[in-house]
Amino acid sequence: MRKTRIFTPGPTPLMPAAQLAMSKPIIHHRTQEFKELFLETRRLLQDIFKTQNEMLILTASGTGAMEAAVCNLFSPQDQTLAVVAGKFGERWQEICQAFQIPCVSLTKEYGDAATAEEIGEALQRNPGTKGLLIQGCETSTATAHDLEAIGNMIRRDFPEVLVVVDAITAAGCQPLETDAWGLDVVISGSQKSFALPPGLAFMSISPRAVQKMSAAVSPRYYFNLAKELKNQQAGQTAWTPNVSLVVALNAVCKEILCEGLDKVVAEAELMARSTRQGLLALNFRLLSSSPASAATAAFPPEGVSASELSKKLESRFGVKVAGGQGELKGKIIRIAHLGYFDTLDVFSVLSAIELCLMEMGQPVEPGVGVRAAMLEARQN
Amino acid sequence: MRKTRIFTPGPTPLMPAAQLAMSKPIIHHRTQEFKELFLETRRLLQDIFKTQNEMLILTASGTGAMEAAVCNLFSPQDQTLAVVAGKFGERWQEICQAFQIPCVSLTKEYGDAATAEEIGEALQRNPGTKGLLIQGCETSTATAHDLEAIGNMIRRDFPEVLVVVDAITAAGCQPLETDAWGLDVVISGSQKSFALPPGLAFMSISPRAVQKMSAAVSPRYYFNLAKELKNQQAGQTAWTPNVSLVVALNAVCKEILCEGLDKVVAEAELMARSTRQGLLALNFRLLSSSPASAATAAFPPEGVSASELSKKLESRFGVKVAGGQGELKGKIIRIAHLGYFDTLDVFSVLSAIELCLMEMGQPVEPGVGVRAAMLEARQN
Numbered sequence: 001m002r003k004t005r006i007f008t009p010g011p012t013p014l015m016p017a018a019q020l021a022m023s024k025p026i027i028h029h030r031t032q033e034f035k036e037l038f039l040e041t042r043r044l045l046q047d048i049f050k051t052q053n054e055m056l057i058l059t060a061s062g063t064g065a066m067e068a069a070v071c072n073l074f075s076p077q078d079q080t081l082a083v084v085a086g087k088f089g090e091r092w093q094e095i096c097q098a099f100q101i102p103c104v105s106l107t108k109e110y111g112d113a114a115t116a117e118e119i120g121e122a123l124q125r126n127p128g129t130k131g132l133l134i135q136g137c138e139t140s141t142a143t144a145h146d147l148e149a150i151g152n153m154i155r156r157d158f159p160e161v162l163v164v165v166d167a168i169t170a171a172g173c174q175p176l177e178t179d180a181w182g183l184d185v186v187i188s189g190s191q192k193s194f195a196l197p198p199g200l201a202f203m204s205i206s207p208r209a210v211q212k213m214s215a216a217v218s219p220r221y222y223f224n225l226a227k228e229l230k231n232q233q234a235g236q237t238a239w240t241p242n243v244s245l246v247v248a249l250n251a252v253c254k255e256i257l258c259e260g261l262d263k264v265v266a267e268a269e270l271m272a273r274s275t276r277q278g279l280l281a282l283n284f285r286l287l288s289s290s291p292a293s294a295a296t297a298a299f300p301p302e303g304v305s306a307s308e309l310s311k312k313l314e315s316r317f318g319v320k321v322a323g324g325q326g327e328l329k330g331k332i333i334r335i336a337h338l339g340y341f342d343t344l345d346v347f348s349v350l351s352a353i354e355l356c357l358m359e360m361g362q363p364v365e366p367g368v369g370v371r372a373a374m375l376e377a378r379q380n
Numbered sequence: 381m382r383k384t385r386i387f388t389p390g391p392t393p394l395m396p397a398a399q400l401a402m403s404k405p406i407i408h409h410r411t412q413e414f415k416e417l418f419l420e421t422r423r424l425l426q427d428i429f430k431t432q433n434e435m436l437i438l439t440a441s442g443t444g445a446m447e448a449a450v451c452n453l454f455s456p457q458d459q460t461l462a463v464v465a466g467k468f469g470e471r472w473q474e475i476c477q478a479f480q481i482p483c484v485s486l487t488k489e490y491g492d493a494a495t496a497e498e499i500g501e502a503l504q505r506n507p508g509t510k511g512l513l514i515q516g517c518e519t520s521t522a523t524a525h526d527l528e529a530i531g532n533m534i535r536r537d538f539p540e541v542l543v544v545v546d547a548i549t550a551a552g553c554q555p556l557e558t559d560a561w562g563l564d565v566v567i568s569g570s571q572k573s574f575a576l577p578p579g580l581a582f583m584s585i586s587p588r589a590v591q592k593m594s595a596a597v598s599p600r601y602y603f604n605l606a607k608e609l610k611n612q613q614a615g616q617t618a619w620t621p622n623v624s625l626v627v628a629l630n631a632v633c634k635e636i637l638c639e640g641l642d643k644v645v646a647e648a649e650l651m652a653r654s655t656r657q658g659l660l661a662l663n664f665r666l667l668s669s670s671p672a673s674a675a676t677a678a679f680p681p682e683g684v685s686a687s688e689l690s691k692k693l694e695s696r697f698g699v700k701v702a703g704g705q706g707e708l709k710g711k712i713i714r715i716a717h718l719g720y721f722d723t724l725d726v727f728s729v730l731s732a733i734e735l736c737l738m739e740m741g742q743p744v745e746p747g748v749g750v751r752a753a754m755l756e757a758r759q760n
Contacts (some may be wrong), residue, residue: 001635001647001720001721002722003720003722005724023403195381259381317722340381342381347727347731348727351731352727354754358758359759366754367752368747370747370750370751371747371750377735
């Protein structure tokens, strides 16, 4: 029977615990039941973000939380620095522009990451910068930033700079120590490692970021984080929340923490390594010099169109991979590893790619991709 | 995240359409809504069984329908012939014994099938036999019987013999022409190709089998098929049915027929062929000389314990395969292909077996099993 397998870095496959939770009858959000569940969910998210900071749950996509961070923390007189290493880095610039907040950029080639040293130099060149805007994982190129090195450098050398991290695809699949690394705002979204449908964003906010919120004069209403915070500390939300997704988020956080967060992250890293070995053995070329655990981006072998391969994967096997964005459109495929995936999924998608390449007339030695992935995933 | 994959020949993975249907609010069975759905479901089952015969839906497992066939068609003075090629053939004997119905057996080695010729000879040796009891697929050994040849032979040479087929795992994954092959009773169950939870059995009954029902004197109450038939022709059931499963069965039948029954059967055959090639390349030995599309049964390579391999598949990858039954216990593994499976599932289970064998210290050339399966599944 026809099956569909989604390998995109959001939405990701739904966890059964999420499906079950969402199929429960809806509860009302102005009730004691919801209040307790909501407060518990905020605590569970703190464990996943490894933070004592305040957690906010917003009924919005990750972009909404990115906007909320910018307009609640910064004003038109504030200088910001955005790391632009792909489409999502560009989004920081666009949001700042919309709110007339000055934003200089540290621009990297697609596929490259910015180092702590480069960011330090950029901050030196731009004295008085109020905030760094960065991705934990630049999803458009499947590139990871070293948040540990970057956070530590800023706390040491630029203690006044707020570090605002889009960890939308990074949280839950790459190491993340919000407090230990001094990250002021960390954002994620429901349709990534949390294996839920899109619709909720979460963000942690440090005490000093909370303080800044009262001074910022950028306009905001739906994303008034001070108002949200006051409500959410009491187990409520400022506006009507997506109740079913909150209930499902609660269930999923428990699944992740019960499985063991570090184990879940290690599995994503292993799947990413296996996928890279499998693709390399099939003559793909990796896009990223700092490849992420969330997803793998790669150019197909010489003579193979990425779009044609993607189409064939879908028509032949019901396998949906992501393509490139912006200037990478039609040039790469991206395969996700974040959320409800396991090693056998890696073998599945590689088998599918391999067989499609063979059927497209490519000189593929059958089994070679899966073999390479298998050797990487091997225990002992 | 930990995933579970079930590769047992019942229960099989649930079809999403079934899960969705079962999560609907329950309806009452003494309503017009249920009546219409029930009548439609009986018609859909006729299409899947390729028959104009009456279809009955029983709230019972397949064994219940096997008993129903025996006790509604035969009496203690009636001679029957059972083909015994494994555990489910033995079940025919046990049911006849319970009802004191004489039953001679045509016994085959585990893994072998009875031919039409052998069955013809057995009927010659036992003149006056009233019914043949056989499996379309003997699931315990993953062995298929040639129902076409057997049915045609009986209709030609022994027109008075009723042909009663346990097609519990055969229907929906191997060719089945109830009317064209003159099969009087054909039985299947919800947890097989229908990709539902266990709980319902279905059976088609030819007009001449319906006639015999009134003459049979074996005791029956829950399985009074004459009473069921009268009710079910009117869209009702004699006893309270499993309403949710009937609603889900309706949805699943539509999925199968929409996909195309012949295509679904051809896919199961292809998956079985691919699995066989994969296992052979990994030095497994096939059990059956007439291998089924429903499942593949095989002895592991020399020096590998089937039980140990099964345990490792489950602990390492959450992959559940079936073991042997009766005298085959601990000696073989069985991998299902019936229902909600596709080719990438074949590659998954073979990858898992391969990696487990490697990690158990077996001299496996990595990728060789998946490679062989891939070559079999290759298009063009």
